[in-house]
Amino acid sequence: MTRTYNIAIDGPAGAGKSTIARAIAARLGFVYVDTGAMYRAMGLYFDRRGIPMDDEEKIRGACPEIEISIRYRDGIQRVLLNGEDVSDQIRTEEVGHLASACSVYACVRQKLLNLQKQLAATSDVVMDGRDIGTCVLPDAQTKIYLTASAGVRAGRRQKELEEKGQFRSLEELTKEILDRDERDMNREIAPLVQAPDAVYLDTSDMAVEEVVEAVIAEAKKRGLKDPGDKMPL
């Protein structure tokens, strides 16, 4: 009997979590689980239904109508909202804000918690989000708190958007990132905080490969034998 090996990566918007988590998963042969995408799909649903994000009662009422599931196509996570693949539509700044706004509600978080726990129990995963090391996978063998200065994060976001043909000013993006940090870090339920047993990594001056190496080195210190090896129970 073996236990799966779980790497939890938490941090604020634009810290590079998904780039790093995806690269680590590829190196180790782990499954990458992007939990932000699940919250984004929930936000998209409420928005399509015309439910304002400050209307908790309507959000609570709509939660039972929503079914979020995950598929992997060519090793890439796809998010299904009531059976519809919304993976591409959720990758906008606007949907990121909708996700942040609806993620403050218990009914929204509860909806996704079991799915996230179940994925980590059945596969070796690198899971990223805001509450992975603190709430979703408190027993994850390796926990990382990944961050970077707001200016660096806004610059990275600007570049990402530019590659998709969307042009935004650095000032605007920095403000949006700070607003999102404020809400994600100060909400009542499962706020973004560094878990006491997480390693703090400021990636402002680090290259992607350096960060990947640092996380894998930490995982080895915490019992990861060889890429793909499982921990004995």
Ligand code: DC
């Ligand atoms: O990582 P992201 O930008 O895709 O996440 C979008 C929002 O979803 C984020 O601002 C807050 C919420 N979220 C959360 O509350 N808990 C998670 N584990 C992941 C995301």
